[in-house]
Amino acid sequence: MTDHGAAARMLQAISTRLISETTCDSLYLQILDAASTLMSADAASVQMLDTDQESLLLLNWRNFHPSSAAYWQRVAAGAGSTCGRALRENNRVVVSDIESCEFMAGTQDQQEYRRSGIRAVQSTPLCSRSGKPLGMLSTHWTNPHMPTEEDFRLFDVLARQTADLIERTLAAEAIRESEERLRLITNTAPVTIWMTGIDKGCTYVNQAWLDFTGRPLEAAFGSGWADGIHPEDGKRSWDTYAKAFDSREPFQMDYRVRRHDGAYRWMRDTGVPRYHSDGAFAGYIGSAMDVTERKLAEEALSTINQRLIEAQEEERAHLARELHDDINQRLALLTTRLSALARAASTTEGKRTLEEAHEEVVSLTKDIQGLSHRLHPPRLEYLGIADAAAALCREISSQQGVEVCFQRESVPEELPKRISVCLYRVLQESLQNAAKHSSAEQIEVFLRGGGDHIELTIRDFGAGFDLEAATACGLGLTSMKERLRAVDGRLTIETKPQRGTLIRARVPLS
Amino acid sequence: MSHRVLLVDDYEPWRRFVASTLSASAHWQVAGETADGLDAIQKAKALRPDLILLDIGLPSLNGIVVARRIFEHDPGIRILFLSENSSWDIVEAALRTGAQGYVLKSDAERELLPAMESIVEGRQFVSSSVKPPSSKVASA
Numbered sequence: 293m294t295d296h297g298a299a300a301r302m303l304q305a306i307s308t309r310l311i312s313e314t315t316c317d318s319l320y321l322q323i324l325d326a327a328s329t330l331m332s333a334d335a336a337s338v339q340m341l342d343t344d345q346e347s348l349l350l351l352n353w354r355n356f357h358p359s360s361a362a363y364w365q366r367v368a369a370g371a372g373s374t375c376g377r378a379l380r381e382n383n384r385v386v387v388s389d390i391e392s393c394e395f396m397a398g399t400q401d402q403q404e405y406r407r408s409g410i411r412a413v414q415s416t417p418l419c420s421r422s423g424k425p426l427g428m429l430s431t432h433w434t435n436p437h438m439p440t441e442e443d444f445r446l447f448d449v450l451a452r453q454t455a456d457l458i459e460r461t462l463a464a465e466a467i468r469e470s471e472e473r474l475r476l477i478t479n480t481a482p483v484t485i486w487m488t489g490i491d492k493g494c495t496y497v498n499q500a501w502l503d504f505t506g507r508p509l510e511a512a513f514g515s516g517w518a519d520g521i522h523p524e525d526g527k528r529s530w531d532t533y534a535k536a537f538d539s540r541e542p543f544q545m546d547y548r549v550r551r552h553d554g555a556y557r558w559m560r561d562t563g564v565p566r567y568h569s570d571g572a573f574a575g576y577i578g579s580a581m582d583v584t585e586r587k588l589a590e591e592a593l594s595t596i597n598q599r600l601i602e603a604q605e606e607e608r609a610h611l612a613r614e615l616h617d618d619i620n621q622r623l624a625l626l627t628t629r630l631s632a633l634a635r636a637a638s639t640t641e642g643k644r645t646l647e648e649a650h651e652e653v654v655s656l657t658k659d660i661q662g663l664s665h666r667l668h669p670p671r672l673e674y675l676g677i678a679d680a681a682a683a684l685c686r687e688i689s690s691q692q693g694v695e696v697c698f699q700r701e702s703v704p705e706e707l708p709k710r711i712s713v714c715l716y717r718v719l720q721e722s723l724q725n726a727a728k729h730s731s732a733e734q735i736e737v738f739l740r741g742g743g744d745h746i747e748l749t750i751r752d753f754g755a756g757f758d759l760e761a762a763t764a765c766g767l768g769l770t771s772m773k774e775r776l777r778a779v780d781g782r783l784t785i786e787t788k789p790q791r792g793t794l795i796r797a798r799v800p801l802s
Numbered sequence: 803m804s805h806r807v808l809l810v811d812d813y814e815p816w817r818r819f820v821a822s823t824l825s826a827s828a829h830w831q832v833a834g835e836t837a838d839g840l841d842a843i844q845k846a847k848a849l850r851p852d853l854i855l856l857d858i859g860l861p862s863l864n865g866i867v868v869a870r871r872i873f874e875h876d877p878g879i880r881i882l883f884l885s886e887n888s889s890w891d892i893v894e895a896a897l898r899t900g901a902q903g904y905v906l907k908s909d910a911e912r913e914l915l916p917a918m919e920s921i922v923e924g925r926q927f928v929s930s931s932v933k934p935p936s937s938k939v940a941s942a
């Protein structure tokens with residue numbers, strides 16, 4: 293006769309331990325003891341469904357013969373045992389006497405029951421709350437026995453608790469395996485991987501980070517990861533990270549990090565916000581890869597581009613000077629002589645011929661002057677950047693039929709020639725692009741000196757463009773960027789289709 | 803009485819042409835010549851000419867800067883730009899220095915002497931071929 297009061301206390305104790313404990317083995321034994329008590333049974337076992345979904349794995353047992361326990365380590369769905377049958381039918385199976393049970397007759401399972409001194413057995417499937425099979429809880433008696441429905445009332449509560457425990461075990465195992473897989477992936481990845489918490493501090497770095505920096509894991513935690521960043525890049529990279537973090541935006545940035553051998557290497561770091569399953573913000577995760585070689589190649593290419601641009605500019609200026617100082621001067625003299633000859637001509641025919649020749653030479657002079665100016669604008673040299681920019685705005689406006697508003701403020705009277713040429717060419721390229729492609733009715737140009745820098749902005753409210761595509765296919769933007777890099781300046785472009793374009797060129801004056 | 807003229811141009815054949823044009827008239831006397839911008843400033847101070855014929859494209863300092871410097875020192879002096887540059891923005895910048903005239907070299911045979919006469923008489927002169935452009939630009 294079962295003591296229901298004691299059994300209820302036992303179930304209560306198991307419930308408490310289920311919540312608080314993480315080690316399962318002793319809990320399974322306690323469940324088996326409770327099952328034996330509730331069912332007045334002499335032996336008991338608990339099994340978990342294997343990942344193949346077709347067999348049961350023995351988790352723990354009480355009072356089996358060791359050989360039987362070994363035999364039942366894995367039980368297939370088609371086996372002659374009650375648990376095998378219960379798994380197949382997904383229903384409780386009760387056998388009051390194994391000697392008179394038809395489906396057991398002659399099976400190895402029947403032999404094992406005998407070896408363990410078992411005559412009666414029941415197996416109850418354990419299912420998740422959503423009905424998914426998870427395992428089996430069985431009790432065994434040494435004498436023929438038929439448990440009552442009343443016996444099963446509390447036992448089924450225990451079975452429910454056992455199912456919860458198995459489910460939790462499976463979930464914990466899945467998480468552990470997932471973490472193990474993640475660790476394996478992150479530790480063998482050829483990039484450094486990091487994670488931060490909601491306080492922006494580092495909570496994880498992978499093996500590649502440890503190998504790269506040669507620093508211990510603890511050194512990365514909190515803000516320690518930033519200690520190896522090059523002093524010149526530290527503030528900028530932290531600001532980029534913090535700004536993205538505060539707005540939960542993805543980010544990408546390049547900075548230099550000290551490697552284990554003391555050499556600074558360029559890293560390209562990409563980070564994205566991460567969230568818990570309930571949607572709560574959990575921090576950031578990101579990866580960084582060594583892009584030093586690529587950076588060096590880019591810089592080499594950029595240097596070559598800058599040199600090419602400068603060489604081209606010098607060559608143009610040289611050609612323009614040749615045309616202006618030599619050819620045009622000689623042509624000017626020729627026109628005056630032709631003019632004098634025409635005036636002195638004795639015949640009307642001779643006078644007319646000389647006047648025509650004079651006009652042709654004048655026209656040729658203008659053409660050559662136009663060519664010379666296109667090669668290298670003399671206005672930049674004679675007028676300075678502000679007046680030259682204003683003149684260029686007038687010229688583009690007149691040629692392209694678009695209104696160009698030019699404003700200037702505190703522009704230094706004298707600028708290094710390289711900077712003037714750079715700003716002039718950027719303005720020229722930007723205005724031509726805007727006039728040709730933006731369909732804007734008005735373009736605003738602002739040239740402003742700021743003490744230690746000079747800034748040129750060109751804004752239109754026209755069609756805008758796809759910056760990525762334009763950078764990939766056009767030399768114009770690349771050439772503008774390279775020109776600015778050559779004078780330590782920076783070009784920023786803000787544009788969106790149908791939202792206009794803002795081009796800003798900023799050059800330091802030192 | 804003849805007016806004393808300083809010729810500033812880096813193209814020697816052009817200076818010869820101007821000198822020979824002026825020598826045909828008793829009104830004009832070439833007081834000095836130079837091919838260099840900085841030297842032009844020195845000569846303007848030293849010679850105090852009645853009129854300077856000034857090119858724009860010059861070594862060491864361009865003509866527009868030369869004119870500014872000369873006017874800083876002697877606001878009463880008269881300058882006539884003589885250049886083959888017909889861009890309006892350059893003509894405008896040249897005249898903004900305070901110079902009284904601008905003659906295109908290709909028009910010089912016809913316009914140089916009338917321009918010089920006008921200027922010494924206190925009037926301004928700009929070559930007929932030089933025309934301001936029409937545009938929509940607004941400048942502040």
